[in-house]
Amino acid sequence: MSGSRVRTTVLRAAWVLLGGAIAAPVGAAEGMWTLDNLPRAQMQAAQGLVPDAAWVDRAMRAAARLAGGCSASFVSSSGLVMTNHHCITRCLQQLSSPTLNRMATGFLAREREQEIRCPDFEINRLEAITDVTEQVRAATAGRQGAAYQAAEDAARARLTRECRGSDVENTRCDMVTLYRGGQHQLYKYRRYADVRLVWAPEQAVAAFGGDPDNFNFPRWCLDAAFLRVYESGKPAPVAHHFPFRAEGPQPGEPLYVTGHPGNTQRLLTVAQLEFLRENLGTEVIPRNSELRGLMLQYARGDAEAQRLAQNALQGIENGLKVQRGQLLALNDAAVMDGKRRAEAALKAFVAGQPELAARTGDPWAEIEAAQRIRRDLDAEMQLLEEGRGFLSVYFGHARTLVRGAAERSKPNAERLREFNETSLPQIEQRLRAAAPVYPAFEQARLAWSLTRMRSQLGADHPLVRRVLGQRTPEQVATELVAGSRLADPAERLRLWAGGQAAIDASTDSFIALVRSLDADARSLRKRFESEVQAVERQAATRIAQAKFAQSGRSAYPDATFSLRLSYGEVAGWVEKGQPVAPYTDFAGAFRRHTGAAPFALPAPWLAAREQLNPAQRYNFVTTHDIIGGNSGSPMIDREGRVVGLIFDGNIHSLGGSFGYDGTRNRAVSVHAGAIVEALRTVYDAPALVQELLNPARP
Amino acid sequence: MSGSRVRTTVLRAAWVLLGGAIAAPVGAAEGMWTLDNLPRAQMQAAQGLVPDAAWVDRAMRAAARLAGGCSASFVSSSGLVMTNHHCITRCLQQLSSPTLNRMATGFLAREREQEIRCPDFEINRLEAITDVTEQVRAATAGRQGAAYQAAEDAARARLTRECRGSDVENTRCDMVTLYRGGQHQLYKYRRYADVRLVWAPEQAVAAFGGDPDNFNFPRWCLDAAFLRVYESGKPAPVAHHFPFRAEGPQPGEPLYVTGHPGNTQRLLTVAQLEFLRENLGTEVIPRNSELRGLMLQYARGDAEAQRLAQNALQGIENGLKVQRGQLLALNDAAVMDGKRRAEAALKAFVAGQPELAARTGDPWAEIEAAQRIRRDLDAEMQLLEEGRGFLSVYFGHARTLVRGAAERSKPNAERLREFNETSLPQIEQRLRAAAPVYPAFEQARLAWSLTRMRSQLGADHPLVRRVLGQRTPEQVATELVAGSRLADPAERLRLWAGGQAAIDASTDSFIALVRSLDADARSLRKRFESEVQAVERQAATRIAQAKFAQSGRSAYPDATFSLRLSYGEVAGWVEKGQPVAPYTDFAGAFRRHTGAAPFALPAPWLAAREQLNPAQRYNFVTTHDIIGGNSGSPMIDREGRVVGLIFDGNIHSLGGSFGYDGTRNRAVSVHAGAIVEALRTVYDAPALVQELLNPARP
Structure with missing residues (x-):
């Protein structure tokens, strides 16, 4: 790592919005930067140092993501992965039953043999980035609308498949489109599909304060969990990881977040x-x-x-x-x-x-026109194509099975993009997962979503008439749930393996429903993709090029659930005239404990109270520019050591979709020392502590 | 009525917005006009005739309103009142019990002796309008903020009391502020507090199509009901009423709506x-x-x-x-x-x-500044002062009792305006009403509203801490509901009669809750009234005066639940390129019947199907400019005969809060003939039919 002196940064800039000609002011921590384009001058000015190439490479290789939508990191050489508790609740729920509620009890594998597989989890680690902007541009040149979309889809299918090669099980390639069309890159990942649960605390302490405290600070949450990736039935050795620094971060020191922000709309x-x-x-x-x-x-x-x-x-x-x-x-x-x-x-x-103007045209007007079409199509797109009118796990499986049969019979390049060959392993994993399904619960959600669909579209809409006929939403939901066997993984796998013939022959209520709606759903999607999405993409590409002409590559792209680096430091902020201190401690959690959910610490915490260090720092806030998807990101220091675990932003950071305000946008982390102290004193997990602090252990 | 020729109007003008210098185009039916300022030239141009003074006077005296927030009209000389079914559901619910669901069964009094009193209904008929703009202006001159508000409140209390005189039971006076402060008037009403239920159809036919069809058209609803006002225990004779014209309206004929639009925001x-x-x-x-x-x-x-x-x-x-x-x-x-x-x-x-500019100042900037304060105060105002954090009938009664005790001990002019002497009869009627209370239902609403209050304000807000303490919202709701006797009218009347001493001595859970919060709620309200409301009112008054300077009194004021006249005609519109026909018929209702709610006609309709005229017109749309509060308004012809009953607007009319679009805003009515035909054939109510069609009967 180059540079040395740590400077305290002064954050100013209310709503410094990317997108114009305005450079970020000195000291602001704005930006979710791709690792190949860090803002070296800004980092130097703000923090007095800039990471070198080796540091960046290691940061890339020790970072990870949960394919379902969270960030993570490797924290031992034996494939131990750190993320948030709230990122693995799906796994905990799938491993629960009416008599065993793992959300409530938490989980600890004292021996590796006790680690349990998360039914449908997948972890990705970035290995390489390849720019394919020119290939995509060549493939789509001169095309408009549906033809443009088809060409881009075909290019994506071809390029991601070439990138992946033959190692379906262990390799994944995603096309990442940056600057809303300005750049296309292939992200090649090591894929881990055997992911096991190592430790999770009780929901009551992980999400202490529940919804009332969510996105607020001060905060007292142990929103942390550990998983482990396996290969060939054994813990996977990994070459790069972030070791723990239990003393945590000091105010003013340069800190980095390597994570996968999901989605921003700044451009x-x-x-x-x-x-x-x-x-x-x-x-x-x-x-x-x-x-x-x-x-x-x-x-x-x-x-x-x-x-x-x-x-x-x-x-x-x-x-x-x-x-x-x-x-x-x-x-x-x-x-x-x-x-x-x-x-x-x-x-x-x-x-x-003039030359730029001729090349650019008026993409803003094109996008505005596309919004009018989007308005017309949105309700049906959401209800039918996105399936929000049929909210239930059954509908999701049925859609996958019906479309999967049709799509797999086509050449790869002509398929709907979610059925590209590179996506099939994840789909099969989901179909195979033995997660319990609760019919009464599904029926309640389904009846509601059907009721809402009728409210939105009106009783005379053809879709509503076809789905409800002479019946009420409640009646239809009851019949559909009673008539489906898709809760059973064996039945799902049978239909998947049986292809089109099995789908055609199925009398399952949800298969029949999806079959009857699919032509309409596809034509709607096609219209949306060609008249809205392709128009927006083409116009945004020209806007991006105009911006490059205006200010080069000095800007960062919108978040796309691809790996980014944010820089910043520990700092409170001022809320309605009152300063908010940046750290909380264990003592504060006990002060906040009322005994009534969501402010009830679990029994092991109450039992361990006397043994816990009350002054142990617990949660803290930093200036990093983050967004949903960054959950589970490691907070690392200049040595690449874990000092914290991002799990939230403060309430002001929620406007971060559209811009960054360094005076008050804050990321919220669990302190590394709090994780270690809790594992040691509350959860009696010495092996795990040992692995975190002395990660040489195989 | 002057004028004669009926012209078909051509509606143009998309979003002709009042508020600028733009005159309404010829033919548009825009406006909710006060009866003392009808747009004679526009009506002449659009319809070829203008109502004369006698017609207008009769229209005023035969119109009525339900004090709870709907319009109505007298339709016989024996005090028979027509309104919508959806305007009397509160009465039907109060007259229901676990074993008798009058919403489902409907109601018919075959003899006058069978007419049942609606526990807390009040009907008002306008008798006179007096302009008091100068008095109010004199009383508030030179004052700002809280002092302005106090002076206006005191003037209102004094003027309404003078207007009412000593006949508390039968007279009501409201101050009506028009043009958001440009004009103040006293509306003097004949007050009827003995209101009895005569007829209501089944909810299934009144609101046929339920939420999916609400605000849509075509439509098939019998959203009608009849009440009767009594005085001294006998049907009240009335000098003016609208007789029925069962053949209903023809396309293109001039039609009028006299009703009480509640609230618009056009200014x-x-x-x-x-x-x-x-x-x-x-x-x-x-x-x-x-x-x-x-x-x-x-x-x-x-x-x-x-x-x-x-x-x-x-x-x-x-x-x-x-x-x-x-x-x-x-x-x-x-x-x-x-x-x-x-x-x-x-x-x-x-x-x-220059002179106008000096007098006007910059009221727009003052209002903008007040919005910033409104933003800060809004959540607490809604939760605490409006009581949305404590959603339950108990809280409403407790608030009335606690404040009522304190306010009644003050001079009339210093009271909170809702406790003016003129308001006490309605308050007492509400406290006395023996409407059933369902504890489990109230508990569910209350627990939810407490949960939501905690989400909105955060767990650390003083109000939340005081209300919840160490308990969950569910626990608090359970304790509050268990600890209250306010469901019992006798207990409410005891506390009301007992005044401050009874309130101080009460151990009722809700009385104690309201008592503990009242100082905070009052100070919040005071701040809101002086820093937001008074500022807005003063600024809006100057804006109104500037507008009068700009265009005289050619504009109509925003709706204020005071009597207005709208003019228009039967006309369909074009929806997504398709013409919508203006009438539906009985045959259509049977076609739409599925047997499943909300599309299930009740049994008496199915039984009478063969006897009903399938071609009977049922619902229809007109161009009248209406808004919520107009529900229950009579639609009358140039002879002042009832041709329909307003019950809804189409979906486009919902933007009518902010302006009127004559091309597609439509009012929806029940056809007069449909009411008569249903009463005759489905409900076997010959006496009522006789009273409507031959209203000379005493």
């Missing part, structure tokens, strides 16, 4: 943001709010109902806070005016250069 | 609309959507749960459609750009006249 045009504002307020938030209300009432049933609904609520409520934060940002005149100014500045720059 | 400034957009999207719609989900799941319980939740859902779902329509309008660039242009034009007009 969208004003027309796209206006659509988003309308859509969040009139569709997305109302839908999820309704589902929250449904689940809150469902949770008032028996113990199983409570468990299932509480699990669902965690995700729904988390999503709602994010969406609300986004909608507030999109209603903030300062944000939208900033976007308008940046867009006007870029347009003026383009207009000032 | 708000852009800053206020932007606050509304944010608030609808991030607070109002999410809250109601959650409650919808809760109730949908609650309704999956036993029969009683289903009944209670379905009743609640009707209002919630109706509100959500309205709010969604409003939010779509506020996200419509055409709407907001129109508002911005009109505001800019008025500002320019003011700036061009």
Whole structure:
């Protein structure tokens, strides 16, 4: 690592919005940077040092992601993986049953033999990045609409397959499109499909404070968990990992987050943001709010109902806070005016250069026109193609099986992209997973989603008429759930293996439903892809090129669930005139304990209270620019040692979809020392502590 | 009635927004006009005739309103009142019990002796309008903020009391503020507090199509009901009423709606609309959507749960459609750009006249600044002062009792306005009403609202800490409901009669809760009224005066639940390129019947099918400019005969809060002939038919 002196950075810049000609001010930690394009000058200015190539390479190889949508990292040479508890709840739920609630009890494998496989988990580690912008551009040149989309899909299928080669089980290649079309890259991953659970704390301490505290700070959560990747039935040895530094981070020292931010919208045009504002307020938030209300009432049933609904609520409520934060940002005149100014500045720059203007055209107007079509198609797309009208695990499996049979009979390059050959291993893993299905719960969700579909489309819409006929949503949900065997993995695998003939012959209620809707769903998707998505992609590509002409590669691309590096430091902020201190400690958790959920520490914590160091730092905030998907990211120091584990952002960071405000956007982490102290004192896990602190152990 | 020739009007004008210098185009039916300021020239141009003074006077005296928030009309000389079924559901629910569901069964009094009193209904008939603008202006002159608000409150209390005189039981006076402060008037009403139920159809036919069909057209609803006002225990004779014209309206004939539109926001400034957009999207719609989900799941319980939740859902779902329509309008660039242009034009007009400019100042900036304070206060105002954090009938009664004791000990002019002497009769009627309370249902609503309050304010907010302490929302709701006797009218009346001493001595859980919160709630409200409301009112008054300077009294004021007249005609519209016919018929209802709710006609309809005239017109649409509160308005012809009964608007009319679009905003009515035919053939109610068609009968 080059450079040496640590400088305290001064954060200013309210809503420094990328997208215009404005360079990030000295000291701001804005940006989710691709590892091949770090902002060296800005990092030097802010932190007094810049990582060297070896450091970056190691950071890449010790980072990981859960394919389902979280970040992670290797923390021992024996394939031990650190992530958040909230990233593995799906595994814990799948390993639970009416008599064993692993969300409540937590889990610890004292011996490696006790590590249990997570039914459908997959972990990816980035191995190489290859730029294929020219290949994609050549393949799509001169095409428009559906033809453009088909050409891009075919190029993606071909390039990812070439990249992957023949090692289907262990290699994965994704096409990553950056700058909304400005750059295309192949990300080649080592794929681990045998992922086992090592340790998870009780939900009560992992998500202490529940929804009320979520996205708030101060905070007292042990939102951490360990998995282990296996190969050939043994722990996988890994060449690179991040060792633990239990004393944690000091204020002002340079800190890095290597993670997989999922999705930002900082490069969208004003027309796209206006659509988003309308859509969040009139569709997305109302839908999820309704589902929250449904689940809150469902949770008032028996113990199983409570468990299932509480699990669902965690995700729904988390999503709602994010969406609300986004909608507030999109209603903030300062944000939208900033976007308008940046867009006007870029347009003026383009207009000032005849050759560039001719090449660019008016992509903003094209995107605006596409938003009108998006508005017309959105409800049906969501309900039918995205399946939100049929909310249930059955529908998801049925869709996979019906489409999978049709798609696998086509050449790879002509398939729907999610059925590319490179995707089949994950699909099969999901179909095979023996996760329990709860019919009454599925029926409640399904009946609700059918009711909502009828509200949205009206009773006379052909889709509603076809699905409901003369029946109520409740009746249809009852019949569908009673008539399906897709809860059984064996039945799913039989239909998958049987291909089109098995699908055609099936009398399963959900297979029949999906079969009857599929032609409509496909034609809707085709229209959406050619009239909205392809138009946006082509226009955004030209906007990206105009931006490159304006300011080179000095900007970072929107997040795409690909590996990024953020830099920053420990720092509190000022909330309504009051300073918020950056660290909490164990003593604070006990002060906050009321005994009533979600503020009830679990029994092992109460028992260990006297043994725990009350001054142990527990959670802390930093200036890193992160977003959903960064959950589970390691926070590392200049030596590449783990000092913390990202698990949240503060409430202000939720507007981070659209920009970064260094004065108040904060990432929230679990302190490395808190993890070690809890493992040692509460969970009596000496082997795991030993592995973290002395990772030479094989 | 003057004038004669009926002209077919051509509706153009998309979003003709009042508020600028733009006159309504010839033919458009825009406007909810006060009866003392009808747009004579526009009506003449559109319809070829203008009502004369006698017609207008009769229209005023035969119109009525339900004090709870609906329109109505007198339809016989014996005090028979027509309104919508959905306006009397509260009465039907209060007259129901676990063993008798009058929402499901409907009701018919074959003899007057069988007419049952609606526990807390009040009907008002307008008698006189007096302008008191100068008195109010004199009372508030030179005051700002809290002092302004106090002076206006005191003037209101004094003027309404003077207006009412000593006849507390039979007279009611409301201060009506028009043009958001431009004009103040006293509306003097004949008050009827003995209101009895005469006829209501089954909910299944009144709201046929339920939420899916609500605000849609074509439509097949018998959303009608009859009440009767009594005085001294006998049917009240009335001097003016609207007789029935069973053949109903013809396309193109001039038609009028005399009703009480509740609330429009057409005169708000852009800053206020932007606050509304944010608030609808991030607070109002999410809250109601959650409650919808809760109730949908609650309704999956036993029969009683289903009944209670379905009743609640009707209002919630109706509100959500309205709010969604409003939010779509506020996200419509055409709407907001129109508002911005009109505001800019008025500002320019003011700036061009030095004397006017000096008098006007910059009220737009003052309102914008007040919106920032509103944003800060809104959550607590809603939760604490509006009581949304404590959703239950108990809290409402407790608030009335605790505040009532304190307020009644003050001079009239110093009281909170809802405890003015003129309001006490309605309050006492509500406390006395023997409406059943369902503890489990209240507990579910209360637990949810407490949960939501904690989510909104955070667990560390003082209000949340004080209310929840160490307990969960569910625990608190259980304890509160178990500890209250306020479901019993006798206990409520005892506390009301006992005044402050009884309140101080009470150990009722809800009384104690409200007592402990009241100082905070009052100080919050005071801040809101002085820093937001008074600022807005004062600024809006100057905006209104600037508008009068710009265009005289040619505009109509925003709706204020005071009597208005709209003019228009029967006309369909074009929906996605397809014409929508303006009438439906009985045959269509039977075609739409599926047998499954909400598309199940009740048994008496199925039994009478062969006797009913299938070609009888059933529902129809007209161009009248209406809004919520107009429900129950009579649709009358030039002779003042009832041809229909307004019960809804189409989906486009929901944006009508902010403007009127004559090309597609439509009011939806039940045809007069459908009511008569149903009463005669389905409900076997010859006396009622006789009374409607031959209203000379005493």
